[in-house]
C-alpha cells in the first residue's frame with residue numbers, strides 16, 4: 265500500500281528496521297504525503313515531515329503544545345506522557361506566562377555559566393570512563409556513560425545530592441513514557457517527584473546555594489514577579505524531562521553513528537577540529553524527540569500546500585525535516601564538516617531549547633574525552649544488532665556495547 269493513498273491512518277511509530285537509520289516511511293511521506301494521517305497511542309494525528317512545514321508550525325504560537333487542551337489527542341494511549349498531563353504544562357504551555365517563565369529561566373543558561381561548567385562536565389566524563397575501563401570491555405557505553413553524565417549535570421543544576429540521581433533518572437523515564445509504564449506507575453512516580461521537589465524547594469528557601477532553584481527563589485523580573493513554589497516544581501519537572509533523556513540519547517546515538525562507519529571515528533581522531541561540526545551533524549542525523557513534537561490547533565491554518573483543520577493534533581517529525589533533501593545536500597550522508605547546518609533538533613521559535621548550549625557542551629566534551637581516552641573504541645556487536653526502545657517518547661538505544 266502506498267502511504268499517500270492510505271484509507272486508514274498509518275500505524276505510528278513506524279516499524280524500525282535499523283537503530284541508526286530513520287524509518288523509510290518518513291522520506292516517502294515527505295515526498296508524497298506531507299500531511300499524513302497517523303494513529304498514535306491516544307488517537308489520530310497529522311504527521312508533518314517537510315522542513316518548512318515543521319519549522320513554520322514550531323514558530324506559530326497559535327499551535328499549543330499543551331495536549332491536555334480539550335479536543336487534543338494524547339501522544340500515549342493513556343495520556344501519561346509529559347505533553348499530555350495537564351500539570352506538566354501549566355507554566356510553560358504558551359502565551360505571556362510562558363514568555364515570562366522563559367525569560368527568568370534563561371537567565372541561568374548564560375554563555376558564561378556554560379563555559380564555567382565545562383571543566384565539571386569534563387571531570388564527570390573522565391570519572392565515568394575510568395569506571396568503565398576498570399570494569400573492562402565489552403561494556404554498555406549507554407548505561408555507563410551516555411545516561412549517567414546528563415543526569416549528574418541536571419542534579420547538580422537543580423542542587424539535589426548526587427546520591428539521589430537514580431531516583432531522578434527513574435522519574436524522568438516515567439515522564440517520557442510512551443507505552444512502557446501504566447497510568448498507576450506514572451501517577452505514583454509523579455507524586456513521589458512532587459513530594460521530593462517541594463521539600464527540596466523549601467530546603468533551598470531556608471539555605472540557598474548556587475543552583476538554579478535557589479536562583480529562581482530569589483529572582484524577580486522587571487515587573488516584580490517572583491516564581492511561586494508550584495511554578496518552581498513545574499520548572500524542575502520541565503528541566504528534568506527536557507534535559508536528561510534527550511541528551512543521554514543524543515550522546516549514545518552520536519557515538520553509535522560514529523562507530524557504525526568507523527571511518528567517521530577515524531576522521532575525528534585525525535582532525536579534532538571536526539568535533540564541533542560532527543556534534544551538529546549527529547544532532548541533525550537523529551533529531552529528538554524520537555517520536556516527534558506534538559502541537560494542537562483550534563482554528564484552520566494553512567501549512568504548506570494544505571489546511572490543517574481546527575481541532576487537529578499534529579506531530580512534527582524533526583527526524584524527517586532534518587533529512588529534507590530540499591534543504592540539506594547529501595541529506596542521507598553524515599557529513600562531519602557540514603556547514604552551515606540549519607538542523608532543527610533543538611526546535612525553533614518561542615519554545616526552542618533553553619538548554620541547547622548545555623547539551624552541546626555535554627556532547628562535545630564527551631566526544632573529546634572519548635577520542636582522547638578511548639581512541640580504539642569500536643562497536644562490540646554488529647550494527648544490525650543495535651535496538652531502539654520505543655517505550656519512551658525519546659527513542660533511545662536499548663544498549664550500546666563497545667570495546668576499546
Ligand code: HEM
Pocket residue numbers: 322329356366418502503506507508510511514551552553557608609610611612614615616617618619620622623624
Ligand atoms: C541533545 C539534547 C537536547 C535536545 C535534542 C533538546 C531538544 C529540545 C526541543 C526540540 C525543544 C522544543 C520543544 C517544543 O518546541 O515543544 C526543547 C525545549 C526545551 N529544552 Fe531541550 N533539548 C536538549 C537538551 C536540553 C537540556 C540539557 C536542557 C536543560 C537542562 C533542556 C531544556 C529545555 C527546556 C527548558 C525547553 C522548553 C523551552 C520552552 O518551552 O520555552 N534541553 N528542547
